[in-house]
Amino acid sequence: MTQTSFRSGCPINLGLEVFGDKWTLLVIRDIMFAGKRHFREFLASDEGISSNILADRLAMLVSAGILTRAEDPGHKLKAIYSLTQKGIDLLPIIAQISRWSRAYMPVDPALAATGEARDRAGPGAIEAQMEALRAIHLSGDA
Amino acid sequence: MTQTSFRSGCPINLGLEVFGDKWTLLVIRDIMFAGKRHFREFLASDEGISSNILADRLAMLVSAGILTRAEDPGHKLKAIYSLTQKGIDLLPIIAQISRWSRAYMPVDPALAATGEARDRAGPGAIEAQMEALRAIHLSGDA
DNA sequence: ACAAGTGATTGCTTTTTGCAAGCATAAGCG
DNA sequence: CGCTTATGCTTGCAAAAAGCAATCACTTGT
Numbered sequence: 001m002t003q004t005s006f007r008s009g010c011p012i013n014l015g016l017e018v019f020g021d022k023w024t025l026l027v028i029r030d031i032m033f034a035g036k037r038h039f040r041e042f043l044a045s046d047e048g049i050s051s052n053i054l055a056d057r058l059a060m061l062v063s064a065g066i067l068t069r070a071e072d073p074g075h076k077l078k079a080i081y082s083l084t085q086k087g088i089d090l091l092p093i094i095a096q097i098s099r100w101s102r103a104y105m106p107v108d109p110a111l112a113a114t115g116e117a118r119d120r121a122g123p124g125a126i127e128a129q130m131e132a133l134r135a136i137h138l139s140g141d142a
Numbered sequence: 143m144t145q146t147s148f149r150s151g152c153p154i155n156l157g158l159e160v161f162g163d164k165w166t167l168l169v170i171r172d173i174m175f176a177g178k179r180h181f182r183e184f185l186a187s188d189e190g191i192s193s194n195i196l197a198d199r200l201a202m203l204v205s206a207g208i209l210t211r212a213e214d215p216g217h218k219l220k221a222i223y224s225l226t227q228k229g230i231d232l233l234p235i236i237a238q239i240s241r242w243s244r245a246y247m248p249v250d251p252a253l254a255a256t257g258e259a260r261d262r263a264g265p266g267a268i269e270a271q272m273e274a275l276r277a278i279h280l281s282g283d284a
Numbered sequence: 285a286c287a288a289g290t291g292a293t294t295g296c297t298t299t300t301t302g303c304a305a306g307c308a309t310a311a312g313c314g
Numbered sequence: 315c316g317c318t319t320a321t322g323c324t325t326g327c328a329a330a331a332a333g334c335a336a337t338c339a340c341t342t343g344t
Contacts, residue, residue, distance in 0.1 A: 007189040009250025011243035011257055012171045012236055018247070020164040022301095029154045039322050047149040050302055055323055065246075077310050077321040086246050093238040094154055100235060101153035104207075104228050105160070108151025115153055164332095181291045192333055197292055219290040219341050 018064055019090070023049055024057050025097070028066070028083075028090055032133060033114060037080050066090070083137040088130050095126055160206055161232070165191055166199050167239070170208070170225075170232055174275060175256060179222050208232070225279040230272050237268055 007013055019025050030036040030045055042054055049057075058081065061067040066087040072078035098115035101107055118125045149155055161167050172178040172187055184196055191199075200223065203209040208229040214220035240257035243249055260267045 006248075008253075009248065010168075010171070010188065010253045011240040011247070011249045013168060013189055014247035014249060015239040015243040016164050016167060020162070020167070022158050022162040025154060025158060025162070026152075029152070040320080043322095046152065047155055050304090051323065052303090052325085053301070058322095075311075075321085079322065089242055089245065093235065093242060096235040096238050097157040098153040100231055101157040103231065105153070105156035106148075106151065107153045107156055111150075111152045182289080185291095190333095192335090193292065194294085194334090195332065198331095200291095217290085217342080219339095221291065 015093075018066075023053055024061065025090070025094060027054070027057055027061065028087060029094060031067070031081060031083060031087075032091060032094070037082070038078060042081075061087070083133055085134070085138065088133045088137070091130050091133070092126055157235075160208075165189075165195055166203065167232070167236060169196070169199055169203065170229060171236060173209070173223060173225060173229075174233060174236070179224070180220060184223075203229070225275055227276070227280065230275045230279065233272050233275070234268055 006017055019028070026045060026047060026049070027042055030042055034041075036042050039054065039058070042058070043049065043051055058067065058069070062069050062081075064086075065084055068082045068084060070080045070082065072080050095115070095118060098112075099119065102112050102115055118129070121128075148159055161170070168187060168189060168191070169184055172184055176183075178184050181193075181196065181200070184200070185191065185193055200209065200211070204211050204223075206228075207226055210224045210226060212222045212224065214222050237257070237260060240254075241261065244254050244257055260271070263270075
């Protein structure tokens, strides 16, 4: 069966079936805002993801079409992960989560700074950041 | 210890620690868009949440200050769940998830209709919907 | 009195996560 | 060459969470 049998066709549910867990969006955050591209970079996140979970999530994100995996030319062991447009389009979701947490959760001021700057810069800032990510990750090299 | 010891102070992470699972936002969706207020209404969702998970999530959402629980006057066994402002402010996140899924996932057209209408209505539609939820859930009765 | 409805709880199996260690290969360096 | 380090994972096992079906104490409605 090539049918993946979702719990329902509701848009909210379908999104949650892809990234509705405690780790997936952190990987996306790291590649988006910290510029991480390699396994061991993701592994060194503040939250301390373990390697088996990371391997699982990276494989899932690749198979979901949110990331692509390529070999580093000239360094055969290095894998380079890149965002697809589908992945870049997760940025508005992440930006909204950031806004909500900055309003209601005890965020670290240093880590909240980039989100605050984005909000201060107005609605075009997200589009600009997505365009920047497109330039880095799409159609070409890193 | 009243300190809940989060994995990190990153806004994205803090949000995920609250609603980063496959069920929590579905409960919020149901109270926001389907007008559900009672345990057995949530239980009857399309995705088939089981009662122990639902009970756990409702209690967590109440203790997180996203929902409040009140007794139905005149029906002592009935509990009424209401959104707080903190809960209503999750709407922009849910709306963005909806947008992403409608772009990339095989959504049910009927279930996608409300999100499409919201997008067509422009940026003020979310604010309007939040105001409507405020009128229903805040400072007063249902 | 009785059946149906209320928000859960309990017991149990299956799945997922978390953690530490290890693995096979490849670069880097003398 | 021979050693250390770096690379992206994999494995084994314990703990936590999810999933499922049955049940509970109590209330309403008839």
